[in-house]
Structure formats: structure tokens, C-alpha cells
Amino acid sequence: MATMTDRKHEDVLRPLGIEARNLGGFAGEWMGSGKVQPVISPVDGEELATVVNVTKDEFDAILGRCHEAWKSWRLVPAPKRGEVVKDLGNELREHKEALGRLVSLEMGKCLREGLGEVQEMIDICDFAVGLSRQLYGLTMPSERRRHRLQEQWHPLGVVGVITAFNFPVAVWSWNAALALVCGDTLLWKPSSKTPLTALAVTRIAQRVLARHGFDPAICSLSIGRGSDIGDLINTDPRVALVSYTGSVPGGRHVGKLVQERFGRLILELGGNNAVIVSDKGDLDIALRAIYFGAIGTSGQRCTSTRRVIVHTSVYEAFVAQLTALYAKTTLGDPLDPANLMGPLVDQEAVKTMLAAIETAKEQGGKVVCGGEKVDLPGGCYVTPCLMEANSEMPIVAEETFAPVLYLIRYRTLEEAIAIQNGVPQGLSSAIITNDQAESELFLSVEGSDCGIANVNTGTSGAEIGGAFGGEKETGGGRESGSDAWKAYMRRQTNALNFSGGIELAQGITLDI
């Protein structure tokens, strides 16, 4: 077993308090006596540390503490809660470099993207600080004389945050920053592929809460298998809201269990995002937007570009230029700034990608370039794949969570929009065009059916100011900016009568 002195990545792990062996549960104190799980870096196959999962009894204790913490946290004035989130953002600023490196090391995305992910955490904290003074309820005119009709927003309870491996810290923060100012407490179950970043962030939150004199159980952690710890979150009525980010099959399972007990749900599930490249668009913009969208995070973003629908008149030129760009992809250690693409998250993901390429070929797809395993330490590296395809191929309607980009031709914009919408998922979409009528049609009711629809920028790289999420099998949830905060609060409508008598709505009278 690695010791603190001989660990290869000590310089990344040490500043964030990651020991050789770490307990996976936190609710004011650290605990964990379940299965010991090794954490392997996809960057080089090194064991980074081990995490001791929580048992069912420990989960019960953690949730109990988190629920207790909520009873007092909800009483703290929202702007005061905002001050804690402000400090959380500042602490993240201080640890941006260290945390960004750990994100890269643990899940394999390039350092610039790891840093971007931490920046996203900082941004949502800033957003939430302002929000803490803007949790507005409406006042409506009452139909009754001397009555006031209003709504107000109350804290909801414990928010169970279940996160995917690909944004191991940002997704927690989208939920956490809003939930905290809304007066909720958090119980985080991270992906078992990325527990170390969750440990590091929980330690940061623990310090911030303690500094402000609040119960650190407000930000609790429970690391364990989805099938046991996840299901405990899904079924326990003490968890008022389950915010689940993950695959469509996972969301279907979670959705049923939470709905069964009428719990609140935010589902942020898979995407199958397309860019339409019009003959009236700027090819250079298209190339840059699509290249980053397809290879960023090695094609493992929920918003990764998976399909490009190109006007037939520019198809050949576009594919030739994109192929040339793909040939320039530098692949290797994501912590080395010279590399544009790092590994996939694990060897299983490599197998899944290679199998999908074989299936696509059987269905009529033709590989233009890439799609091969590369012999680098850790065994998780692949070249990004460009594939000529058509929308009738069943695999094109699936989300293969890897850098495989399907190239599809179109003749009319209506046809392109039909192809774009003709998949079960509905997360992100884009059109590259300089024609106003085309972009308006794309954004209109007859256009994209996705939660995100962009013009002259790619499908990937959302800003925190807008509400984030998608339609259809993507689950319908919204997180982050705009009025997404409302999902984290309980709305209460109040009628206040100061007439001195009693009057029923709708003019109903009772002669008593």
C-alpha cells in the first residue's frame, strides 16, 4: 500500500488533505467502516488512495445528522447564509489550482478544463450570494376586498445530490450553492469513480462552515455504491429533494423510486447533442465549436457534440478540414498543457467506445479517422473518432459517452431540424449560420426541442447564469442560474383577510 511519502501524486493529493486511506462519510465527523475502495487514476493507472465506503448504519447516522442540521440552518436569515457561500467561493478561489489538478488526475480531463470546472464552482457561489437577497415571492391582487394574496418560499430540507464522474465537483456546486442560500442542507453521494475530489470539496466546506460557527453536517458526504447508498437516498423520506445527474437508465430507476414516495426530483441525464452546419454559416466558427465540443473532456460531457448535421453543399469541405484538425489532436497526460485530449475515465469506457464503433460500422457507418486505442500508461487513451453516418442508424440515437462524432448530410433546414430532434434525448443543440431567418427558425417553436439551443457557438460549455438541463430523456430538470433556485424551496401561497368579515372566493355564499 502507498504511504504518504512514496505516493507518486503526493504534490496534488497532499494540499487537499487526501490521505493514503480516507473515510468516505462525513456529517460533522468523519466515518466509514464499509468496503475499502481503491481509486485508480486513468492518467497513468496509479492507485491514488483508498476510500472506505460507508455502511447502511453509517448512512442512516449521516442522514440523521444532516436532517438535524437543517432544522437550525433553515432559521438562519438567507443573506447570512449567503455570506457562508461567499466564503466558500473565496476558499475555492484559493484552492482553484490544487482542485483543478485533482479533477484532472482523478477523472482525466485536461487541466484547463479541470480549472474551468473549479471556476464554474466559484461563479455559481458568486451567483448564489446575490440570490440570497433575491428569493422573491410574488404578491397578487386578491379578488376579495381587504384581502392580500401572496406567495413565499421556504427551505425544503435535505437535498440528496447524486453526481456523475464527468463533472465531479461542478455539479455538486450547482446544487450546493443554491441549496445553501435556500436554507437546505446537502447529502452528497459522488460517483465511485471520483470520490477524492468529493472528499477534498467536503473538507473545504467543513472548514468554511466551522469558521462561521455553523454545523459542518450542513454539507454531508456519503460515499458508497449507487445500488446501496444511492437507493437509500432514493427511498428515504428525510431526503426532500433528490438531484440526480447520470445516465438515462440510472435516472429512470431513481425517478421511479423517488416518485413512489412523492419526493422532489431534479433529473439531469444523458444528451445526444447535434450541431447543424448551414451553407450560410462560417465554416471556421463551425470547426472550432465542433472540435472542442467533440473532444473536450474526451467526449465525456453531457453536452459533448455527438452529431454534426452538415449542408450537403459544404459537407466535403467541412469534413476535410475537420479531419485535418483531428489529425492535430495531441493526446496524453492531461496535466501537460501541450495535450488537447486526455484519457477516458477507465478501461471499461474504452471497451464501450470500441464496441460502439464496431456496431456503427455494422449499421453502415464509415470511419473517417481515429477510434483506436493508444498504448499509453493506464490503458485509457483512444484517438477521437469521426464517422460518416446517417440518422437511420440505431446507434446514432444513443449516447456513446466517448469521443465519437457522427457526420450526417442534409439538404433543407427543416430536414436538419427533424434529424436534430429525432433522438430520444433533448439536452443541447446548436446551429452555425449567418442567416437570421435560419437562426430564428432554429430557436422557434418549430426548431430545436432541446433545453439548450445555441447560435454560432457549440453545444458544450454552458454558463452558470442560465438554467441548465434538457428535455425528453434528459429528464426535464434545471439547475444553476435563472430561476432554477425555486426547485430547492417550498412554495407557500397565503391569503390574508383583514376585512373583519368572511368572504369566499368565486363569489360562493353560505347562508348560515
Ligand code: NAD
Ligand atoms: P451513472 O449513471 O453511471 O452514475 C451516476 C451516479 O449515479 C453515480 O454517482 C452512481 O454511483 C449513481 N448511482 C448508480 N446507481 C444508483 C442508484 N440505484 N440510485 C442512485 N444513484 C445511483 O453515470 P456516469 O457514468 O457517472 O456519468 C455519465 C452520464 O451522466 C452520462 O449519461 C452523462 O450524459 C450524464 N450527465 C448528465 C449531465 C446533465 O447535466 N444532464 C451532467 C453530467 C453527466
